[in-house]
Amino acid sequence: xxxxxxxxxxxxxxxxxxxxxxxxxxxxxxxxxxxxxxxxxxxxxxxxxxxxxxxxxxxxxxxxxxxxxxxxxxxxxxxxxxxxxxxxxxxxxxxxxxxxxxxxxxxxxxxxxxxxxxxxxxxxxxxxxxxxxxxxxxxxxxxxxxxxxxxxxxxxxxxxxxxxxxxxxxxxxxxxxxxxxxxxxxxxxxxxxxxxxxxxxxxxxxxxxxxxxxx
Amino acid sequence: xxxxxxxxxxxxxxxxxxxxxxxxxxxxxxxxxxxxxxxxxxxxxxxxxxxxxxxxxxxxxxxxxxxxxxxxxxxxxxxxxxxxxxxxxxxxxxxxxxxxxxxxxxxxxxxxxxxxxxxxxxxxxxxxxxxxxxxxxxxxxxxxxxxxxxxxxxxxxxxxxxxxxxxxxxxxxxxxxxxxxxxxxxxxxxxxxxxxxxxxxxxxxxxxxxxxxxx
DNA sequence: CTGTGGTTAAACCGTTCGGTTAAACCAGGG
DNA sequence: CCCTGGTTTAACCGAACGGTTTAACCACAG
Numbered sequence: 177x178x179x180x181x182x183x184x185x186x187x188x189x190x191x192x193x194x195x196x197x198x199x200x201x202x203x204x205x206x207x208x209x210x211x212x213x214x215x216x217x218x219x220x221x222x223x224x225x226x227x228x229x230x231x232x233x234x235x236x237x238x239x240x241x242x243x244x245x246x247x248x249x250x251x252x253x254x255x256x257x258x259x260x261x262x263x264x265x266x267x268x269x270x271x272x273x274x275x276x277x278x279x280x281x282x283x284x285x286x287x288x289x290x291x292x293x294x295x296x297x298x299x300x301x302x303x304x305x306x307x308x309x310x311x312x313x314x315x316x317x318x319x320x321x322x323x324x325x326x327x328x329x330x331x332x333x334x335x336x337x338x339x340x341x342x343x344x345x346x347x348x349x350x351x352x353x354x355x356x357x358x359x360x361x362x363x364x365x366x367x368x369x370x371x372x373x374x375x376x377x378x379x380x381x382x383x384x385x386x387x388x389x390x391x
Numbered sequence: 392x393x394x395x396x397x398x399x400x401x402x403x404x405x406x407x408x409x410x411x412x413x414x415x416x417x418x419x420x421x422x423x424x425x426x427x428x429x430x431x432x433x434x435x436x437x438x439x440x441x442x443x444x445x446x447x448x449x450x451x452x453x454x455x456x457x458x459x460x461x462x463x464x465x466x467x468x469x470x471x472x473x474x475x476x477x478x479x480x481x482x483x484x485x486x487x488x489x490x491x492x493x494x495x496x497x498x499x500x501x502x503x504x505x506x507x508x509x510x511x512x513x514x515x516x517x518x519x520x521x522x523x524x525x526x527x528x529x530x531x532x533x534x535x536x537x538x539x540x541x542x543x544x545x546x547x548x549x550x551x552x553x554x555x556x557x558x559x560x561x562x563x564x565x566x567x568x569x570x571x572x573x574x575x576x577x578x579x580x581x582x583x584x585x586x587x588x589x590x591x592x593x594x595x596x597x598x599x600x601x602x603x604x605x606x
Numbered sequence: 607c608t609g610t611g612g613t614t615a616a617a618c619c620g621t622t623c624g625g626t627t628a629a630a631c632c633a634g635g636g
Numbered sequence: 637c638c639c640t641g642g643t644t645t646a647a648c649c650g651a652a653c654g655g656t657t658t659a660a661c662c663a664c665a666g
Contacts, residue, residue: 296505296508296511299569318580334595337560337592341563348559349552359526
């Protein structure tokens with residue numbers, strides 16, 4: 177589980193190129209089956225590429241996984257950071273922060289399973305870069321919460337707990353809904369409430385979180 | 392991935408007996424490495440039992456896993472149900488509900504990784520019994536929220552979202568803390584806030600959730 | 607003493623999986 | 637026209653893995 181990048185980084189940039197195709201396929205397969213549940217053969221198959229090519233382009237399984245997870249979770253971290261930076265005022269910043277996460281998760285649904293499994297495994301394979309990104313998010317969020325507290329808008333809270341709360345809520349809701357919707361036997365009463373919410377998960381979470389941390 | 396139970400259920404009850412030892416070891420290994428990351432050899436090794444005995448006692452990998460997850464998450468479900476039943480008044484019930492989860496997770500830390508991976512995989516290997524347990528929790532929680540709403544204590548919310556919020560927060564916080572504490576390079580400022588919280592995660596979550604859903 | 611049920615050791619089987627290799631192929635550029 | 641770099645095909649390797657089997661062992665009960 178080293179933190180190696182792709183041999184030819186240039187190839188990753190050009191869409192349609194083989195390395196890119198492999199990365200995309202790998203992301204999907206890893207998201208579905210986890211690290212040890214994923215077989216290189218299937219990745220090659222889904223990428224429409226020969227297994228030999230796969231190894232020629234990227235390397236072994238660990239390298240491939242490291243690249244995937246870095247691309248997946250590094251992206252969202254940067255988005256959050258810049259979204260918070262652009263908003264002003266504590267409440268608005270919280271809004272931007274949550275919104276960005278929900279958007280990112282909406283746009284590529286491979287994020288939730290990968291991140292959940294990564295957290296579940298204690299971050300064993302988490303590249304250092306990603307951890308630094310997350311740390312950045314936390315410091316920014318801490319700043320926002322502190323700013324709100326000074327202005328007597330927010331109560332005193334733990335930034336880490338809040339971040340876990342937001343991430344946990346969104347990821348669990350996203351993935352949990354899929355499970356729930358597959359069950360045909362559950363009482364209809366439980367499903368009713370969630371239909372109108374689906375349009376605005378972000379809005380709902382923002383509301384709940386703000387109510388929770390506001391003075 | 393069938394939902395078979397142990398051949399000799401009686402053995403599970405008597406502590407020190409082989410089947411029990413296997414279940415305990417299996418729970419730990421599955422929690423560490425996930426389903427496909429777990430090897431039967433290691434379980435046998437950790438249980439201090441021959442592999443042949445393992446198969447003699449329980450059966451194949453799927454059966455073993457089904458038993459483990461059922462025992463893990465079925466237990467917590469029952470605890471929650473009975474804890475809520477014993478409390479009275481919406482706020483107190485929410486308190487009991489969250490408290491029970493935190494206690495269960497504290498008592499056996501194998502729960503978070505297993506449940507997170509289970510959710511991440513879309514509940515592919517989730518036994519029906521477990522799903523029913525969760526559904527029970529949801530209906531009870533829905534009742535509590537509705538009772539609070541009628542009494543104009545709570546706002547109108549989605550029980551499912553709230554449940555995901557509580558579970559997500561607790562599990563992510565528990566597992567996330569482990570990752571965070573392993574990083575020696577992160578700014579000390581981030582760690583400060585969480586020390587005093589550690590004593591009372593349950594209390595903190597209860598407070599936040601209640602503030603979030605109260606009118 | 608004899609049966610019986612749980613346990614062990616160790617070999618074994620068939621399969622899968624990660625990874626390699628070698629030879630041929632095919633494009634585009636000099 | 638040939639060189640080169642990416643690609644394919646297909647065979648192959650060695651290890652690991654899930655699972656089975658067989659024979660022996662041991663303790664305890666009838």
